[in-house]
Amino acid sequence: MQINTPFFKQRAHDALADENLQKALAKLKTGFPEKRAIAVDRMPEFEELRNQGRDLKNHIMEHLDLYLEQFERKVIENGGHVHWARTADDANQIILDICQQVDAKTVTKGKSMVTEEIGLNDYLEANGVQPVETDLGEYILQLRHDHPSHIIAPAIHLNLEDVSEAFHANHHRPKSNDPAVLMQEAREMLREKFVAADVGITGANFCVAETGSTIIVTNEGNGDLTQTLPKTHIVVTSIEKVVPTLEDMTLFLRLLARSATGQEFSVYNTLSTGPRREGDQDGPENFHVVLVDNGRSEMIGTEFQDMLRCIRCSACMNHCPVYGAVGGHSYGWVYPGPMGSVLTPQMIGIEKGGMLPNASTFCGKCESVCPVKIPLPKLMRHWREDEFEKHLQPKAARYGLASWAFFAKRPTLYKPYTRMASWLMKSWAGKDGRIKKLPLASGWTDWRDMPAPQGKTFMQAWKEQQKTKTGEQR
Amino acid sequence: MSATIKDSSTRSQTSRADIFANIRRGLKSDSSDTQRQQTVANRLSAKADNLIPARSQLPPAEQVELFKTMATEAAAELIELESLAEVPQACADWLTQHHVDQLNCASDTELSTLDWQPLDEQQIGRNERVAQVGDIASLTCSFTGIAETGTLMLHSSAQSPTTLNFLPDNHLVVLHRSAIVGCYEEAWKKLRQTFGETLPRTVNMITGPSRSADIEQTLQMGAHGPKTLIILFIKD
Ligand code: SF4
Numbered sequence: 001m002q003i004n005t006p007f008f009k010q011r012a013h014d015a016l017a018d019e020n021l022q023k024a025l026a027k028l029k030t031g032f033p034e035k036r037a038i039a040v041d042r043m044p045e046f047e048e049l050r051n052q053g054r055d056l057k058n059h060i061m062e063h064l065d066l067y068l069e070q071f072e073r074k075v076i077e078n079g080g081h082v083h084w085a086r087t088a089d090d091a092n093q094i095i096l097d098i099c100q101q102v103d104a105k106t107v108t109k110g111k112s113m114v115t116e117e118i119g120l121n122d123y124l125e126a127n128g129v130q131p132v133e134t135d136l137g138e139y140i141l142q143l144r145h146d147h148p149s150h151i152i153a154p155a156i157h158l159n160l161e162d163v164s165e166a167f168h169a170n171h172h173r174p175k176s177n178d179p180a181v182l183m184q185e186a187r188e189m190l191r192e193k194f195v196a197a198d199v200g201i202t203g204a205n206f207c208v209a210e211t212g213s214t215i216i217v218t219n220e221g222n223g224d225l226t227q228t229l230p231k232t233h234i235v236v237t238s239i240e241k242v243v244p245t246l247e248d249m250t251l252f253l254r255l256l257a258r259s260a261t262g263q264e265f266s267v268y269n270t271l272s273t274g275p276r277r278e279g280d281q282d283g284p285e286n287f288h289v290v291l292v293d294n295g296r297s298e299m300i301g302t303e304f305q306d307m308l309r310c311i312r313c314s315a316c317m318n319h320c321p322v323y324g325a326v327g328g329h330s331y332g333w334v335y336p337g338p339m340g341s342v343l344t345p346q347m348i349g350i351e352k353g354g355m356l357p358n359a360s361t362f363c364g365k366c367e368s369v370c371p372v373k374i375p376l377p378k379l380m381r382h383w384r385e386d387e388f389e390k391h392l393q394p395k396a397a398r399y400g401l402a403s404w405a406f407f408a409k410r411p412t413l414y415k416p417y418t419r420m421a422s423w424l425m426k427s428w429a430g431k432d433g434r435i436k437k438l439p440l441a442s443g444w445t446d447w448r449d450m451p452a453p454q455g456k457t458f459m460q461a462w463k464e465q466q467k468t469k470t471g472e473q474r
Numbered sequence: 475m476s477a478t479i480k481d482s483s484t485r486s487q488t489s490r491a492d493i494f495a496n497i498r499r500g501l502k503s504d505s506s507d508t509q510r511q512q513t514v515a516n517r518l519s520a521k522a523d524n525l526i527p528a529r530s531q532l533p534p535a536e537q538v539e540l541f542k543t544m545a546t547e548a549a550a551e552l553i554e555l556e557s558l559a560e561v562p563q564a565c566a567d568w569l570t571q572h573h574v575d576q577l578n579c580a581s582d583t584e585l586s587t588l589d590w591q592p593l594d595e596q597q598i599g600r601n602e603r604v605a606q607v608g609d610i611a612s613l614t615c616s617f618t619g620i621a622e623t624g625t626l627m628l629h630s631s632a633q634s635p636t637t638l639n640f641l642p643d644n645h646l647v648v649l650h651r652s653a654i655v656g657c658y659e660e661a662w663k664k665l666r667q668t669f670g671e672t673l674p675r676t677v678n679m680i681t682g683p684s685r686s687a688d689i690e691q692t693l694q695m696g697a698h699g700p701k702t703l704i705i706l707f708i709k710d
Contacts, residue, residue, distance in 0.1 A: 063514050153688065
């Protein structure tokens, strides 16, 4: 996928002005977050599950090499194959080779963000293998030559009208605006493709070391048809998805659906363990697992190791005010929202991805809903510091921060200057106390008014409060 | 072509070495770290439970009620039967009501030894094969039902092809009351007791019929999997 991350600012600006996108995004605010809140309320142990989830993932990362070895051993024991891919390039070539070995013409695909990350579809197509996306959202996007804007609801940026037009143009059927009719159309169109495909590619939510199984968690059933009907099943997943036992996988399953869609459990939770067995009448004859690294192993032992806990539930973006305002495409690459702001610089480099960790209000909502308690704001700050040290930030930000640091280190100057700044901002505000235009901050004031500082500076208020407190103590 | 295959397996081997080297460098450890090995071996053999919600640790009778409530909430249909012998009549009734003239069955002995006369009476055909595009209804057994979320657990076998669970428009599943467990953990224990170390090729946990909210975030039932899931619940 083309990287547009450096243009975040412009893309966000355009997104805010895009009425259709804003209409589509408006639904997000009442959709996933409300459903999640209800599901969490129904599970009194949810907080403790989160703590255990965090601790278990930490344990896994501390023993990642050993669990991966065990998983590999078990897959082979069950008659499957394991492939390792250090880079996206390695992964693509390995997958293409498997396809060519079985003379594959078409490949059906279940929803997989790792295959987006490595750009698999373009690679296969360029080499004469036709990929067919079968998840409804991904299918719509493939018809539109579009990309996912969300990790579990890929077509969330589209409205009914967009889907209806795409189907009408491709299916040559009467145009319909009924979601039920459209879904039935997709169901019928894809039926034959499922059967005709030579290879089925799915992702995996977890890889179980104990049994050598992979699991997919879905609602549509397309992933199951994708991995059951063709002769060859390729699981494309990443190294941090390994878990020790079925019991350990269960802990994450309890967290995943509730955090993602607010469901008690997704409709289909399917374990795959090797190829078809003697006597089986269906199921794939060949079972491959491609374990993709693509920068993850380098995160071990660094401040970004915490990010490897991510179970790709999407709660952080569903609750993010920035994502909710600008949508997933503004982020310019595969992973949007808070988790994307941390992962993208790691995967495409800080030079190209450095803009994203700044795309945050640091409100902390993401961390508070993350099922494995990833300190997302802290990790974004790490990137900001990294970017600052590498002198990669735009001049305005650099000078702004540098001059703030200059004053902050000199308390005698800091106080009078912040008081002065506060007074100055008040003088810019209208009668309603709101600033319509702020120099150097039009990205903010074009879309909302800035409240002028009210009353005292923080330092003034702090000092007075300390006085009262000490007074009370006496 | 053999050149590229070799190339890709070399890539895999080099990648593997690099990935493990990176991880071990990051962890400041190597493969001979016996303490870490012991920790991993212990965890893998203990298969210990993590937190199990109180909801799924109820007395058996309440568990059964919870299963029914949760399965219904997930939009599964529940038909209660006194005994397994009533299954053919229940199928005949349901299929007739929905104008379906063909039932594709798993060939588990439990099903194939039933008296299927009621289907013949309604001129409904019955066969035992894998599912095909265009199939309208299938019938399979289930391994267990998990009360916590109203989830059915099925597994592949020579008698029970997996396509029967996903390709037909309607999926009828037999579930015995006695097979219901409280939580997923109990289901894993039951699987291990039955199959030992090696799981069946696939284990399907199914909670209600197929659905999608990919068009405008509006939930629609019946995406690619069955549009209805009917649980034939045997009270014995
Ligand atoms: S960072 Fe946390 S909240 Fe965001 S997708 Fe990952 S697990 Fe979910």
